[in-house]
Amino acid sequence: MAWLPDALPDEVAPLWAAKLPNMGHGGVAVAEGICVVGMRDLADEEDVFDAFDAETGERLWRHSYPAPGALDYGNASRATPLIRDGVVYLFGALGHLSALDVTTGDLLWEKDLAQEYDTPELAWGLAGTPLLVGDLLVVQPGGRKACLVGLDAATGDERWKTAGGKPSHSSFIHWQANDAGFVIGFDAKDLAAFDVQSGRQVWKLAPEFTGDFNVPTPVRVSDQLLFVATENNGARLIELHADCESPKTSPDAYDEEFSPDSHTPVAIGNRIYGVHHGLWAFDASEGPKLVRAWHHKDPRLDEYAFLAACGRRLVALTYKCELLLFEDEGTTVRELDGLDLRTETTETLSAPAFVGTRCYVRIGKELKCLELGTSK
Numbered sequence: 001m002a003w004l005p006d007a008l009p010d011e012v013a014p015l016w017a018a019k020l021p022n023m024g025h026g027g028v029a030v031a032e033g034i035c036v037v038g039m040r041d042l043a044d045e046e047d048v049f050d051a052f053d054a055e056t057g058e059r060l061w062r063h064s065y066p067a068p069g070a071l072d073y074g075n076a077s078r079a080t081p082l083i084r085d086g087v088v089y090l091f092g093a094l095g096h097l098s099a100l101d102v103t104t105g106d107l108l109w110e111k112d113l114a115q116e117y118d119t120p121e122l123a124w125g126l127a128g129t130p131l132l133v134g135d136l137l138v139v140q141p142g143g144r145k146a147c148l149v150g151l152d153a154a155t156g157d158e159r160w161k162t163a164g165g166k167p168s169h170s171s172f173i174h175w176q177a178n179d180a181g182f183v184i185g186f187d188a189k190d191l192a193a194f195d196v197q198s199g200r201q202v203w204k205l206a207p208e209f210t211g212d213f214n215v216p217t218p219v220r221v222s223d224q225l226l227f228v229a230t231e232n233n234g235a236r237l238i239e240l241h242a243d244c245e246s247p248k249t250s251p252d253a254y255d256e257e258f259s260p261d262s263h264t265p266v267a268i269g270n271r272i273y274g275v276h277h278g279l280w281a282f283d284a285s286e287g288p289k290l291v292r293a294w295h296h297k298d299p300r301l302d303e304y305a306f307l308a309a310c311g312r313r314l315v316a317l318t319y320k321c322e323l324l325l326f327e328d329e330g331t332t333v334r335e336l337d338g339l340d341l342r343t344e345t346t347e348t349l350s351a352p353a354f355v356g357t358r359c360y361v362r363i364g365k366e367l368k369c370l371e372l373g374t375s376k
Contacts, residue, residue, distance in 0.1 A: 001310040001354055005372050008325055008337040014368040015358070016057025021048070021365070025073065027080030027129075027351030028360045028367065029088070030054050034102050035353070035360055036088055037367055038077035047077060047092040051105060054355070057369060061105025069094045071125040078127035078169070080351060087153070089132070093125030095141060099156065109156040117143030120166065127169040127215070131183060133196050138183050142167025147187050150199055160199030168214035170264070175220065177244035184226065186214035191228060193244060202245050207233040215262040219272065221284050227272050231261035235274075239288040252288035260304075268309045271328065275305040275316065281328055296333045300324065306351045321348055321363050341368075 026038040035052045047067040051060045069075045071093055079091040088102040095114025100107055113119065119126070119141050131138040137153040146161035165187050172185030174196070181196035189212075192204040212230040219227040224242070228251075229235040235258040236251035258276050265274030270285035271293070278301050281293040301324075306317040312328035313336075323339040341363055352361035357373030 001308050001315075003354075003357065004308075004310040004313040004315055004325065005357070006336070008323060008339040008372060012339065012370050012372070015371055016052075016369045018050070018052060018057055018059065018367045019365060020050070020362070020367055022076065023074070023347075023364055024076035024362065025127075025349045026077040028353045028362055029081035029083050030353040030355045030360050031083035032086065032102060034060065034083065034088075035367070035369075036081040036083065036090075036102070037350075037362060038079075038081065038090065038092070040074070040076045044075060047075075047090075047094070047096060049077075049081065049090050051088070051102065052367070054360070054369070060103070063090065063098065063100055063105055063107070065096060065098070065110070067092050067094045067096055069125070072123045075125070078125060079129040079171075082130050082132060084132050089130050089137060089153075091126065091128075091130050091139065093127065095119050095126055097130070097139060097151075097156070099153070108154075111151075111156050113139060113141035113149070114143065117141040117145040117149065117161070118164070119143040122167075124169055126167060128167065128171040128185070131172045131174060133174050133181060133183065136196065138172055138196070140167045140172065140185070140187075142187070148172070148183075148185075148194065148199065150196070162194065162199050162201060170215050170217040173218055173220060175226075175240075175244055177223075177240070178242055180243065182244045184218055186218070186228075188214065191218065203247055205238070205247065205249070205251075208250075209233050213261060216260055216264045219265050219267045221267045221272060222270070225284055225288060227265065227267060227282075227284075229258055229260055229265060229274060229276075231259050234259045235282070235290060237284060237288055237290045253290035255282070255290050255292065258282075262304050263307070266307055266309045268311065271309075271312070273307060273309055273314055273328075275301050275307055277302050279307075279314070279316070279326065279333060281333065293328075293330070294332050296326075304349060308354060315354070317348065317352055317361065319347055319349065323359070323361075341370075 147165035168186035234256040237253040278297040350362040
């Protein structure tokens with residue numbers, strides 16, 4: 001993030017708001033002046049994606065396709081739409097992948113990854129947001145024929161695939177090391193790294209304890225340090241060599257108490273922040289050591305929350321739709337402000353988008369654009 005305010009407004013009327021047919025878990029995507037969000041049709045038989053003018057809230061286009069299913073927590077997309085260079089990539093929870101012109105909504109290409117790669121029936125569906133590395137789109141179908149695939153972003157044609165295996169519920173990240181590029185993320189059991197050009201697996205780390213859902217996405221802390229956290233194995237700091245090829249067979253540092261089941265932490269410099277029974281800060285300035293800087297207990301942050309950071313300032317959106325602003329003061333944290341966004345539908349598991357001084361947030365069955373630039 002490039003900006004967070006010194007304080008939040010006492011109350012905020014949305015610059016614009018759009019009614020949505022139902023709730024959803026996928027994040028809000030805003031780029032190139034357009035806001036895209038995923039949902040389902042009223043009959044719950046189709047995936048639906050709406051695009052809005054980010055400035056005015058005018059609906060620009062709608063894309064839908066048949067996608068019958070019966071997933072726990074609903075059938076709407078879990079992945080956040082990905083917007084880059086005039087194209088938006090959409091990934092449904094039942095395995096449908098589409099590329100559209102982000103301005104017009106014209107379909108460029110589409111694929112049914114679950115059918116193509118023989119994805120087994122999954123209770124929670126496919127959740128990882130596609131990752132774009134240059135002209136390569138990396139997606140996890142979690143199928144018997146391929147767990148991870150690299151596709152040509154312009155055509156959807158397959159460039160490489162890995163061995164089959166069930167997916168995680170998190171996203172992959174890109175890791176540039178020297179002249180080589182890698183993608184790192186979870187499958188249903190393990191953490192692994194793959195060469196981005198060929199899909200070759202370069203290493204795999206199995207957790208000490210089984211049974212993780214593997215929802216939180218890995219976080220890059222520095223050129224050599226990777227941070228992961230899950231509900232059964234806690235927080236782990238992993239030192240990677242310059243070529244990313246040969247980590248130790250076990251993590252370099254642990255913190256067993258920080259163990260979120262679905263929240264993804266954030267890293268700024270040598271600081272790592274996360275939510276799990278309160279707000280946490282870890283310091284990784286001493287290399288592969290995970291030092292607790294502070295733990296701020298807060299019942300509003302006992303459940304899932306989205307977290308973002310700018311410098312030492314943090315913003316959290318709670319499950320109950322409270323926007324909270326904090327300042328990291330080194331050995332402690334200070335709450336700067338709070339803004340209650342609750343309505344008659346008072347919950348959200350959808351990640352908001354912060355663009356400039358605005359926050360685009362999905363609350364229940366509404367999408368709202370909020371101006372946060374007016375301080376008290």
